[in-house]
Amino acid sequence: MKNKLLVCILILISLSIYTTGSIHLNYRFPFHADEWDNIKIAQEILKEKKLVEYNPFLPGNPYYVNFNEEAHGVANTNSAMWELNYNLFIALSSLFTGISPLDTGLILPAVFVFILSFNTFILVRYLTKNDLPALLSAIFVMTLKSDVFFLGPWFLVALSFGMAFLPLIFYLFLKSQISNRYIPVFLLVFAATALAHPASAVIFIPMLALYIIFNPGIIRQNKNKLLGSIFLLLVLLLVVVPFEGSVAGYIAKILKILTFPRSIPMNRFEVVMQFPAYMGVIAFGFSIFGFFKAMMDNEAKILPLSVDALLFIILAYIYLGYAFFAPYERVVVYISEILLILAGIGLYHVYRSIKIQKLAAALVIIILVFQVNSIFTYKEDIPLVIEPGEYEPILWLKDNTPQDAVILAMPRASAAIGVIADRNVVSLIRGRLGSSEDSVNKSLDFFRGNTGTREKILAELKPDYIYSKEEISMSSLKLVHSENKTFIYEVR
Numbered sequence: 001m002k003n004k005l006l007v008c009i010l011i012l013i014s015l016s017i018y019t020t021g022s023i024h025l026n027y028r029f030p031f032h033a034d035e036w037d038n039i040k041i042a043q044e045i046l047k048e049k050k051l052v053e054y055n056p057f058l059p060g061n062p063y064y065v066n067f068n069e070e071a072h073g074v075a076n077t078n079s080a081m082w083e084l085n086y087n088l089f090i091a092l093s094s095l096f097t098g099i100s101p102l103d104t105g106l107i108l109p110a111v112f113v114f115i116l117s118f119n120t121f122i123l124v125r126y127l128t129k130n131d132l133p134a135l136l137s138a139i140f141v142m143t144l145k146s147d148v149f150f151l152g153p154w155f156l157v158a159l160s161f162g163m164a165f166l167p168l169i170f171y172l173f174l175k176s177q178i179s180n181r182y183i184p185v186f187l188l189v190f191a192a193t194a195l196a197h198p199a200s201a202v203i204f205i206p207m208l209a210l211y212i213i214f215n216p217g218i219i220r221q222n223k224n225k226l227l228g229s230i231f232l233l234l235v236l237l238l239v240v241v242p243f244e245g246s247v248a249g250y251i252a253k254i255l256k257i258l259t260f261p262r263s264i265p266m267n268r269f270e271v272v273m274q275f276p277a278y279m280g281v282i283a284f285g286f287s288i289f290g291f292f293k294a295m296m297d298n299e300a301k302i303l304p305l306s307v308d309a310l311l312f313i314i315l316a317y318i319y320l321g322y323a324f325f326a327p328y329e330r331v332v333v334y335i336s337e338i339l340l341i342l343a344g345i346g347l348y349h350v351y352r353s354i355k356i357q358k359l360a361a362a363l364v365i366i367i368l369v370f371q372v373n374s375i376f377t378y379k380e381d382i383p384l385v386i387e388p389g390e391y392e393p394i395l396w397l398k399d400n401t402p403q404d405a406v407i408l409a410m411p412r413a414s415a416a417i418g419v420i421a422d423r424n425v426v427s428l429i430r431g432r433l434g435s436s437e438d439s440v441n442k443s444l445d446f447f448r449g450n451t452g453t454r455e456k457i458l459a460e461l462k463p464d465y466i467y468s469k470e471e472i473s474m475s476s477l478k479l480v481h482s483e484n485k486t487f488i489y490e491v492r
Contacts (some may be wrong), residue, residue, distance in 0.1 A: 005131070012118055026388075031385070032156075037428075046094060049201075053432060056304075057424065068299070083196060095142040109154055109156055116163055123171040126175075130348070135345075136158075143283070144279075150329045154159065158196055161197055162199065191232060195239070260317075260324070260326070262328070268416075279339060283340060283343045286347045287346060290345035291346070313328075314328070383412070390416070392484060393421065405464040406425070407424070408465070409467035445457060455474070458491060477490070477491060
């Protein structure tokens, strides 16, 4: 038994490295702007030896420009705390391993993918009492595709943390109904997930609620446990959103935060998410089979019922124009994750139904190889924050400019400059951290405008250096470095 478990773990470790590490063979930097934000916060935590509740990229370190608050029209939500546990995890991982926060952007995603797959293995093994469907589900779930808007396991973002612990929370919830000794662990893991990525905790409210509706005996048998869980939710809520004003006003504010208005369809996806195209038609087909098989088991039905609960949110988004509990894009990812877990269960039952064992085994291997390699579908569509050739010019900034220098660059490259060169920047692409829309627009206008426009913007923004991918001819700028088609100017 131990040897079999060890083999399964080695398979999952190998596939985690392959699916997440191989994408960086020709590119050693994080892909997504949010990754650079998280790395910068971790750097600042290590440097200042304290929690960071300000934007470390910008001069004067203003409070977070948090676009969740902006979108909801809700202020003072203590949004710097929303992913506190996640940023601490990155910082502490760097501190204890000696790996720089920038390099964690390559390593930690593979770690989270392994945790995701292993937690899935634990859950499905418990539900089915069999290692094979557990291994199949663990492999399927790590093939969730990453996309620049929907995010996913490739990126060093808090969603990846939440996704990794979603199967474990299911497992601990089910076990806590049987034994009280699992309750503290369940509450601890749930709290850690909530402080790392609140949406990944809040999303359990509709999922577990529907499961309890189908199992009303849980309420009668576990009143004290449920009261304890509700108390924990209230404590976490007050940490993330401090109480102010009246009770009615506070409740209205919470409801506003948990309501996400429909936006224009992004990228290749339509408003009605095309799950077969996103997951893969074969995986989607097995997930539907696994869905019906799981519904036959009292505990395993928590997975298909969770899909049903989240589909209500999708329908509300489509017909009412609002998603609830989590943004529509995140709900899509949660549903896809659970469906991929069910796909492993479905494939296992197909395997058992084939009488010729060698044929069944060959079919399973072919399907898994195809599914694992399908995760690279959207890799070429991810816009890079910086090109590989920009690393050396940015290092030049670190070695040859004052610590308090302010750099004006295009918003996307600014995040990399803030991380690699450890310099303040003028504007940032709108992500978790960001600068004002006005500063973003002025930065763009500088690089697109004529000399008169540029002079006016220089006088207003007062940068010390300009980082440009094109040559700029202005009397107020002095070229101080040129490398790999990148030009650095000092403002006279």
